[in-house]
Amino acid sequence: MIRFKARENVPRWLNYVVPLASVAVAIVVAGIVLAATSHNPFATYKNIVQASLTQPGAFSQTLVTMTPLMFTGLAAAVAFRMRLWNIGGEGQLYMGAVGASGAGLYFHSLPAPLLILVMMAAGVAAGTLWASIPGALRAFFNTNEILTTLMLNYVAANFMYYLIFDSNSYWRDLTSPSARVFPQGKSLPADASWPALQLGSVTIPFGLIIAIGLAVLLWGMIRATRYGFEMRVLADSPAVGKYAGIRTRRKILSLMAISGGIAGFAGASQVGDFSHTLDPRGLEQAGYGYIGIVVAALARYNPVAVVVTSFFIGMLVNAGFALQGPGFPIGLTGTMEGILLFCVLGAEIFTRYRLVFRRQQAISRTPVSPPSPAPAAVGPAAPPGEVS
Amino acid sequence: MMAGQPAVPTRGSPAPAGQATPAVAARGITKRFPGVVANDKVTFEVLPGEIHALLGENGAGKTTLCNVLTGLYRPDEGYVEMAGGPCRFRSPRDAHEAGIAMVHQHFRLVQPLTVAENVVLGWSRRRAMWFSPRRVEREVAAIAEKFGMHIDPAAKIWQLSVGEQQRVEILKALYRGAKILILDEPTTVLTPQEVQQLFTALRDMAADGTSVVFISHKLPEVLAVSDRVTVLQKGKTIGTVRTADADARSLAHMMVGRDIVLARREATPAARVGEVVLALDGVGAMGDLGAPALTGVSLQVRAGEILGVAGVAGNGQRELAEVIAGERPRTAGTVTIAGRPQRGTPWEAIGAGLGYVPEERLGVGIAPGMTIADNLMLKSYRENGHGPILHTKQAMATAAEAIERFDIVARGPKTIAHELSGGNIQRLLLARELSGHPKVLIAASPTRGLDVAATDSVRRLLAASAESGLGILLISEDLDEILDLSDRIAVMYRGQVVDVLGRDRADRDRIGLMMAGVAS
Numbered sequence: 073m074i075r076f077k078a079r080e081n082v083p084r085w086l087n088y089v090v091p092l093a094s095v096a097v098a099i100v101v102a103g104i105v106l107a108a109t110s111h112n113p114f115a116t117y118k119n120i121v122q123a124s125l126t127q128p129g130a131f132s133q134t135l136v137t138m139t140p141l142m143f144t145g146l147a148a149a150v151a152f153r154m155r156l157w158n159i160g161g162e163g164q165l166y167m168g169a170v171g172a173s174g175a176g177l178y179f180h181s182l183p184a185p186l187l188i189l190v191m192m193a194a195g196v197a198a199g200t201l202w203a204s205i206p207g208a209l210r211a212f213f214n215t216n217e218i219l220t221t222l223m224l225n226y227v228a229a230n231f232m233y234y235l236i237f238d239s240n241s242y243w244r245d246l247t248s249p250s251a252r253v254f255p256q257g258k259s260l261p262a263d264a265s266w267p268a269l270q271l272g273s274v275t276i277p278f279g280l281i282i283a284i285g286l287a288v289l290l291w292g293m294i295r296a297t298r299y300g301f302e303m304r305v306l307a308d309s310p311a312v313g314k315y316a317g318i319r320t321r322r323k324i325l326s327l328m329a330i331s332g333g334i335a336g337f338a339g340a341s342q343v344g345d346f347s348h349t350l351d352p353r354g355l356e357q358a359g360y361g362y363i364g365i366v367v368a369a370l371a372r373y374n375p376v377a378v379v380v381t382s383f384f385i386g387m388l389v390n391a392g393f394a395l396q397g398p399g400f401p402i403g404l405t406g407t408m409e410g411i412l413l414f415c416v417l418g419a420e421i422f423t424r425y426r427l428v429f430r431r432q433q434a435i436s437r438t439p440v441s442p443p444s445p446a447p448a449a450v451g452p453a454a455p456p457g458e459v460s
Numbered sequence: 461m462m463a464g465q466p467a468v469p470t471r472g473s474p475a476p477a478g479q480a481t482p483a484v485a486a487r488g489i490t491k492r493f494p495g496v497v498a499n500d501k502v503t504f505e506v507l508p509g510e511i512h513a514l515l516g517e518n519g520a521g522k523t524t525l526c527n528v529l530t531g532l533y534r535p536d537e538g539y540v541e542m543a544g545g546p547c548r549f550r551s552p553r554d555a556h557e558a559g560i561a562m563v564h565q566h567f568r569l570v571q572p573l574t575v576a577e578n579v580v581l582g583w584s585r586r587r588a589m590w591f592s593p594r595r596v597e598r599e600v601a602a603i604a605e606k607f608g609m610h611i612d613p614a615a616k617i618w619q620l621s622v623g624e625q626q627r628v629e630i631l632k633a634l635y636r637g638a639k640i641l642i643l644d645e646p647t648t649v650l651t652p653q654e655v656q657q658l659f660t661a662l663r664d665m666a667a668d669g670t671s672v673v674f675i676s677h678k679l680p681e682v683l684a685v686s687d688r689v690t691v692l693q694k695g696k697t698i699g700t701v702r703t704a705d706a707d708a709r710s711l712a713h714m715m716v717g718r719d720i721v722l723a724r725r726e727a728t729p730a731a732r733v734g735e736v737v738l739a740l741d742g743v744g745a746m747g748d749l750g751a752p753a754l755t756g757v758s759l760q761v762r763a764g765e766i767l768g769v770a771g772v773a774g775n776g777q778r779e780l781a782e783v784i785a786g787e788r789p790r791t792a793g794t795v796t797i798a799g800r801p802q803r804g805t806p807w808e809a810i811g812a813g814l815g816y817v818p819e820e821r822l823g824v825g826i827a828p829g830m831t832i833a834d835n836l837m838l839k840s841y842r843e844n845g846h847g848p849i850l851h852t853k854q855a856m857a858t859a860a861e862a863i864e865r866f867d868i869v870a871r872g873p874k875t876i877a878h879e880l881s882g883g884n885i886q887r888l889l890l891a892r893e894l895s896g897h898p899k900v901l902i903a904a905s906p907t908r909g910l911d912v913a914a915t916d917s918v919r920r921l922l923a924a925s926a927e928s929g930l931g932i933l934l935i936s937e938d939l940d941e942i943l944d945l946s947d948r949i950a951v952m953y954r955g956q957v958v959d960v961l962g963r964d965r966a967d968r969d970r971i972g973l974m975m976a977g978v979a980s
Contacts, residue, residue, distance in 0.1 A: 308827040316838045317807035
């Protein structure tokens with residue numbers, strides 16, 4: 073008989089070994105799926121490593137992909153940590169991109185450092201405001217934030233499309249005839265491009281550096297600050313939070329704002345680091361906000377772990393592009409990601425329980441000898457234990 | 461503790477111990493949970509038609525044993541025997557079909573359904589297709605009549621008092637043909653008068669051939685109702701005795717291994733009672749379902765005194781505590797804590813100097829998934845450390861000190877709260893509330909579910925705190941506790957304070973009638 077037994081205490085090493093082992097299991101399982109669909113798993117994995125790490129420029133490209141994922145992953149992780157289910161990172165990212173590109177265009181005459189700061193601020197502000205709508209609804213009317221944040225993603229997407237495709241807005245490039253036929257956003261001035269760090273052949277996006285700093289900051293915030301303490305209390309039990317006099321409403325509002333601001337920064341970074349224009353199609357197809365939820369879940373809502381998981385998912389996303397082709401449907405890369413997620417999240421049970429193997433015990437039909445009557449500890453005052 | 465207990469004649473013991481085949485027996489049951497052996501080779505027999513009390517402190521393994529008997533847990537070792545043969549229950553349903561039913565402390569009833577519907581709910585022998593409400597109602601009424609348990613089978617559960625709901629649970633078991641009825645601490649939710657009615661009904665059932673297992677840690681009740689008593693201590697069977705051969709002293713000794721006298725205190729002399737630290741004037745509030753739970757409640761607690769609030773569970777005591785703590789909105793009246801009028805928020809009440817030991821410890825007063833250190837700074841974290849950063853080392857040191865001072869049994873400050881036993885959780889809660897130097901303390905059912913030793917330590921702590929000038933509002937369903945500790949006693953019935961009696965005017969029968977809404 074195989075049974076799960078709750079662990080009395082979880083050894084520290086288990087928290088590292090289990091996720092790593094589960095990734096190994098995922099690789100094996102995905103390999104079986106690949107073999108079953110007549111792909112050579114070894115060649116495929118080799119391709120993945122090449123396309124995401126070893127090929128010229130591949131590593132830099134993975135860093136590019138992981139940058140927005142890290143932001144949206146952090147945005148989700150920090151909210152989820154307090155059981156605030158903000159799955160609107162996608163829409164908040166769009167709004168951040170709208171805000172940052174608008175600021176970059178409007179303040180084009182500012183000197184570069186100032187312009188970049190303004191873009192960041194505008195992106196964060198836009199994401200914050202967008203997330204504050206469901207935040208306020210949750211805080212004051214107890215509306216389910218899962219639904220409101222999700223729905224606002226579609227609103228944000230439509231708004232972004234409207235700015236470029238369905239209006240002559242400030243964001244839209246109307247200078248050339250071709251741009252009138254094929255709508256696109258205005259290009260930002262060169263000063264609005266965020267600086268990248270060049271280390272040998274590797275390009276590190278500016279946003280990535282900020283994201284790593286932010287991850288450490290958020291980790292410290294949850295662990296060691298008064299705000300983080302309140303978050304942890306509310307995550308553990310909202311009733312305890314109320315009892316302890318924590319102002320729950322403020323906490324929900326502010327945490328939604330923080331989460332939205334981080335996702336908004338992702339949008340700003342997309343504009344400033346990479347696209348240098350508002351590109352609705354590119355942003356929507358990438359779906360960074362949704363993948364960020366996966367990143368956060370894999371990291372178990374730990375901001376520092378998000379750094380690792382976003383790199384990992386970034387690799388897979390990149391490799392997915394490289395693998396896709398006539399012989400390799402996109403669904404297969406999705407399946408592989410799904411297997412990974414399933415294994416890593418499913419393996420969590422092994423940190424809390426251990427498997428016990430043992431034989432079914434036979435019922436003893438021989439009478440069990442009665443326990444000795446009244447042990448000495450009871451003392452002489454106790455009546456003799458009578459066992460009939 | 462026994463003084464003033466309603467006089468219930470002790471039942472003679474007709475059960476011929478030793479000859480008859482037990483209706484159900486536990487043979488060498490061992491059940492382990494992570495870190496504890498809840499039952500250690502427990503042996504226990506119940507004869508047909510006897511009332512068998514299972515006595516022991518909380519944590520002695522009574523409930524675990526009954527969960528094994530009812531098929532909820534499978535024993536690690538040993539087996540359950542019925543009618544002389546071993547049997548293996550794979551699920552509660554198996555036990556049910558074998559005729560074992562349990563009335564849990566927390567009722568398993570569906571509120572919007574009627575009594576009759578609850579009685580047949582989930583019962584496989586009568587399919588929903590054939591369900592005839594009127595017939596079931598008739599049958600339920602007949603059983604109720606037989607055992608003198610008055611109940612309207614067509615009433616909805618939410619319309620019933622807690623005592624009535626308990627009757628529904630018992631009827632449910634009997635209707636389904638239970639031959640063995642297990643009651644887990646059935647008297648905690650009843651008035652003294654309702655307890656008597658329950659005992660009468662249980663005796664009738666026993667006379668009818670049903671075996672009753674009565675789980676309790678209250679000696680007077682065990683002595684009053686049972687034929688035999690099996691005492692458990694720390695998961696082990698200490699022994700089984702005939703009730704007729706036992707008395708409170710000998711049972712207490714078997715239960716805890718030493719003589720016990722629970723702490724009580726004398727009323728604080730009038731001269732030593734200080735200024736008013738908690739004042740309620742005409743307070744009203746709604747219950748969870750939107751019906752008025754409190755109306756026109758006016759109370760005053762002075763420094764150095766204990767005001768006891770007596771009443772049957774569900775008459776507004778929980779709401780009263782929550783209104784004072786600022787957790788429940790007030791619809792009328794004023795609350796003043798230590799001279800500061802309250803608008804009605806928890807942080808205001810805490811700031812004014814309110815300590816609060818809520819009825820629900822784990823999940824309201826203590827964050828179950830957080831450490832002892834975290835839980836201890838649940839209210840002081842605002843003052844801890846510099847700027848926004850918490851001072852973790854200081855918190856650890858404070859926690860280690862509190863563990864020492866309040867005798868909390870734990871591995872250390874980093875132990876997660878839900879790993880602690882009930883008594884240690886309560887000591888942790890009191891440690892935090894008292895070390896915040898409150899001016900008023902609300903203690904809601906502070907000893908419920910605690911073992912004798914823990915109850916005693918909590919009572920002593922409350923008495924000592926009152927001695928040192930704290931004003932305490934003691935809300936409890938345990939009338940003995942109220943009578944032992946309070947200076948004055950307020951009796952609540954249906955959200956109103958019926959009367960406030962000085963200790964000298966308080967006698968058990970009078971309070972019992974007031975609790976039932978009969979006298980004022």
